[in-house]
Amino acid sequence: MMNSGLFTARWIMPAAGPPMRDACLAVEGGRIVSVQSVRGRVSGATDFGEAIILPGLINAHTHLELTGLAGRVPYRGSFIGWLESLIRAVIDEQDYARFISAGLSQSLATGVTVVGDIGIGQPAIQAWRQGGIHTIGFLEVLGMGHRSTAPRDRSTKTAEALLVGTPPTDDTRRILRVGISPHAPYTTDPAIYRRAVDLANRLQRPLCTHLAETRAELQFLSDGTGPFRDFLERYGLWDDTFKPPGDSPIEYANRLGLLKNRCLLVHANYVSNNDLDLLARTSCSIVYCPRSHHFFHHEPHRFGEMIRLGINVCLGTDSLASNDSLSILDELRFVHATNPAVDPARLLHMATRAGAVALGLETQLGQLTPGLRADFVALPLEQPKTTDPFGDLLHCNLSPIAVFLSGKQIYGMYKS
Ligand SMILES: [Zn+2]
CATH class of the missing domain: 3.20.20.140 (Metal-dependent hydrolases)
Incomplete structure (x- = not known):
């Protein structure tokens, strides 16, 4: 199905709860289906590696x-x-x-x-x-x-x-x-x-x-x-x-x-x-x-x-x-x-x-939670394997490697 897939990274920050380490975002038909921590590689996933996935x-x-x-x-x-x-x-x-x-x-x-x-x-x-x-x-x-x-x-x-x-x-x-x-x-x-x-x-x-x-x-x-x-x-x-x-x-x-x-x-x-x-x-x-x-x-x-x-x-x-x-x-x-x-x-x-x-859009977007649009950003970690993703997010100077709207990449050279 179009605009569907699995996306993994060292950290996912759903903005609807604490950051999740080694996590996977599942998207179907442009909407978020689940966000959860996973063990090991997820087959078929787009893996951003040492990066944070956060909402647009x-x-x-x-x-x-x-x-x-x-x-x-x-x-x-x-x-x-x-x-x-x-x-x-x-x-x-x-x-x-x-x-x-x-x-x-x-x-x-x-x-x-x-x-x-x-x-x-x-x-x-x-x-x-x-x-x-x-x-x-x-x-x-x-x-x-x-x-x-x-x-x-x-x-x-x-x-x-x-x-x-x-x-x-x-x-x-x-x-x-x-x-x-x-x-x-x-x-x-x-x-x-x-x-x-x-x-x-x-x-x-x-x-x-x-x-x-x-x-x-x-x-x-x-x-x-x-x-x-x-x-x-x-x-x-x-x-x-x-x-x-x-x-x-x-x-x-x-x-x-x-x-x-x-x-x-x-x-x-x-x-x-x-x-x-x-x-x-x-x-x-x-x-x-x-x-x-x-x-x-x-x-x-x-x-x-x-x-x-x-x-x-x-x-x-x-x-x-x-x-x-x-x-x-x-x-x-x-x-x-x-x-x-x-x-x-x-x-x-x-x-x-x-x-x-x-902006009156809270039923559509703003967090990585099931049912909302899969609008997200992948940001590289400055310190790989960090245990403090907020520290990395707020102190580093890095820019996104990819931006997705409804599960579709609209910015970045990132290829899985
Ligand atoms: Zn103004």
Whole structure:
């Protein structure tokens, strides 16, 4: 049968229990049938030898359309200064699709099999459709104050037309779901947020927003002043009809109806204890983008407390305009190096199962357990015969030798 077979390696990390030594993954019709430890060689198996088999990694937040801006938008101490450099580094429309395709290929080469990607308009949908990995694509919408100055390709009207013209889910070859992402509270006014929430509800589409990213955002929502007010005035986007809600970003999102949905909240870098209590009562997920967070010199992220409160926290790379790679393995290694007390099994969970939950894919993928899609990565061990596969995973610098989607090899030169 197509997409069936046995796969063995020194270690299998199912992300649904402890690592298994000398183990075998059995696949039938693209789905996992069993994962178990075995004695001796398994006849007919593809043996990766001194390697780890782990679930395909999930990058829950990126902007692949910015892939071509790698290293071109330096941070000089001001988030808004960085944002303005990003706006100046205009990308030609015909480059959008090319950059997204390049980003999808780069992701695959690092073992990422699912991305949550923010994109703009039809070119993004086209590129997602042609890519080689599962994609939850979010069409970005924004607009503040004067509607006429909001870019047409990022209006809710355009997004609605595109969403209506795209099937809610296209899972035939790979999973492609297209949803909507109102950008952030400082670029998106309440009316647009409400329309986006309504669209996501009505059309049953995934919803995502950037939230509580900077202290300046807190100030802007609190009293309408500060660097974001200056930014909007400079670009002619400020409108006196915007009334600062006087809330924290999380409370504001709650009042706009975002937290009633399984909304993906990107960043949540600046949250109070009250915010955390509020989030813990919702089914929203938080995307923590560790290296991008570090790039902007943010205060320590409260992901550990969030997890202890039962909030689902997954990982994202953000774009290459604020990061060095699109690799979730690199994120894991960075978090481990900077927070060595975090349980490595928890880190692997954040990179796999938590991402699947955040993107609404947990019944399909995210762990190596029977019934799920056989999406997996084979990673060579730096120290053969190691008894500490997590140590190897988190300290070595190696890249996957093979990546499989539904039991079929889609990346790597590996031949059994
Ligand atoms: Zn982002």
